[in-house]
Amino acid sequence: MSAQSTAPSTPDVTKDFSDLEISSTVTTPAATRPSSPIPAALPPSPLASGKHKICVIGSGSWGSALAKIAAENAWKRNDEFHSEVRMWVREKIVNGKPLTHIINRTHLNSRYLPDIKLPKNLVATPHLKDVVKDATLIVFVVPHQFLHTVLGELRKPGVLHPQARAISAIKGVEVNGTDIETFASLIEGKVGTPCSALSGANIALEVAMGQFCETTIGCPSHEDSLLWSAVFHAPTFRVNAVEDVNGVSLGGALKNIVALAAGFVDGLGLGGNTKAAILRIGLSEMTEFCLEFFEGSQRETFSNESAGIADLITTCYGGRNRKCAEEFAKTGQPFDVIEKKLLNGQKLQGTATAEEVHNFLRARKRTHAYPLFEKVYQISYEGLPPKALVQGL
Ligand SMILES: NC(=O)c1ccc[n+]([C@@H]2O[C@H](COP(=O)([O-])OP(=O)(O)OC[C@H]3O[C@@H](n4cnc5c(N)ncnc54)[C@H](O)[C@@H]3O)[C@@H](O)[C@H]2O)c1
Numbered sequence: 001m002s003a004q005s006t007a008p009s010t011p012d013v014t015k016d017f018s019d020l021e022i023s024s025t026v027t028t029p030a031a032t033r034p035s036s037p038i039p040a041a042l043p044p045s046p047l048a049s050g051k052h053k054i055c056v057i058g059s060g061s062w063g064s065a066l067a068k069i070a071a072e073n074a075w076k077r078n079d080e081f082h083s084e085v086r087m088w089v090r091e092k093i094v095n096g097k098p099l100t101h102i103i104n105r106t107h108l109n110s111r112y113l114p115d116i117k118l119p120k121n122l123v124a125t126p127h128l129k130d131v132v133k134d135a136t137l138i139v140f141v142v143p144h145q146f147l148h149t150v151l152g153e154l155r156k157p158g159v160l161h162p163q164a165r166a167i168s169a170i171k172g173v174e175v176n177g178t179d180i181e182t183f184a185s186l187i188e189g190k191v192g193t194p195c196s197a198l199s200g201a202n203i204a205l206e207v208a209m210g211q212f213c214e215t216t217i218g219c220p221s222h223e224d225s226l227l228w229s230a231v232f233h234a235p236t237f238r239v240n241a242v243e244d245v246n247g248v249s250l251g252g253a254l255k256n257i258v259a260l261a262a263g264f265v266d267g268l269g270l271g272g273n274t275k276a277a278i279l280r281i282g283l284s285e286m287t288e289f290c291l292e293f294f295e296g297s298q299r300e301t302f303s304n305e306s307a308g309i310a311d312l313i314t315t316c317y318g319g320r321n322r323k324c325a326e327e328f329a330k331t332g333q334p335f336d337v338i339e340k341k342l343l344n345g346q347k348l349q350g351t352a353t354a355e356e357v358h359n360f361l362r363a364r365k366r367t368h369a370y371p372l373f374e375k376v377y378q379i380s381y382e383g384l385p386p387k388a389l390v391q392g393l
């Protein structure tokens with residue numbers, strides 16, 4: 001696979017599919033569907049239908065936004081994908097009704113992505129085994145603290161298609177003592193599917209609203225890059241594929257630590273110069289951390305890709321980690337209280353990553369090499385005052 005391959009162009013998916021009468025078993029003949037431009041030939045599906053089947057495990061704000069894109073592309077490229085895209089919804093009663101029923105009847109995820117019309121071929125499904133049945137392309141996008149529970153279900157014999165491929169859009173890392181692992185690697189190890197990574201400057205609501213943005217996919221093979229580009233690329237969601245799975249994964253994880261620092265800066269009322277300094281130092285620590293602990297990762301993933309510099313910028317100016325850290329610096333309330341107060345059920349990821357990275361660096365005796373990461377941990381967990389953030393950087 002070329003180091004930098006750009007997805008085949010796909011038609012404008014910003015069209016509204018809401019008028020489509022799509023049942024859960026879609027039978028509309030392809031002839032009435034908007035035809036795709038000449039698609040790159042995708043690797044063949046192992047299913048008798050000759051089509052790939054996509055499913056999405058996760059239905060939070062990002063899970064729903066990504067599932068929307070995947071379902072729209074599956075509909076457009078119905079000659080290559082089953083139209084139905086199942087999305088795992090951890091069942092919850094919302095206003096007296098199961099969330100899956102609300103989504104399948106109104107095509108709105110009123111709990112996690114309100115006001116965004118979801119395509120009718122996106123089917124909310126409460127049971128994991130039904131979601132992944134016959135799926136050849138599995139998107140993992142649950143908040144990272146819940147991934148192990150999900151994998152425990154999926155690794156049971158016969159649950160996943162033996163030739164399924166996966167991609168992780170989860171931002172975080174798995175740490176055990178002196179070992180650190182990306183979620184793409186963890187998924188591959190637990191369920192045996194080749195796993196790519198997707199990460200970029202992708203605040204979910206802006207993506208779901210069709211505002212132009214980019215993302216990076218890190219793929220272990222050329223076939224994976226073709227498949228995942230076809231699943232996700234859209235004129236307002238530009239996919240760039242690279243081979244650096246680790247770099248793409250670490251970019252999305254580590255930027256959340258720096259975003260906390262950016263929030264502290266905002267909470268302290270400091271200006272753009274200080275935030276710019278924090279971003280520069282943060283990008284440097286992100287890059288050096290990945291190069292030090294993940295052999296083969298690429299510096300360019302951080303300097304040139306959406307998964308690096310762009311995601312850092314968007315998160316440090318508009319993300320939830322920044323927002324909660326600002327509140328922390330202003331009020332001193334614990335992060336779990338702030339998460340419940342500000343995020344309306346969504347999950348903060350940066351504080352867990354700050355702790356996991358601290359524990360890993362301490363085990364490796366390398367905390368001194370990453371002063372910004374260490375300061376964020378000490379402020380978040382050890383009572384260091386936020387104003388100490390910039391001291392000694
Ligand atoms: N929200 C964004 O803007 C955004 C953008 C890019 C990447 N991400 C990343 O995507 C991943 C998923 O985040 P999100 O925004 O979709 O979720 P979210 O933050 O909206 O969290 C809500 C989700 O958590 C699930 N959940 C809550 N408790 C659970 C439990 N006990 N077990 C299993 N699931 C539970 C809910 O069912 C819901 O699907 C995260 O790693 C996040 O960093 C988020």
Ligand SMILES: O=P(O)(O)OC[C@H](O)CO
Nearest residue numbers: 200201202203319320321
């Ligand atoms: O809201 P955050 O801080 O979790 O960031 C959201 C996305 O990861 C930005 O790319």
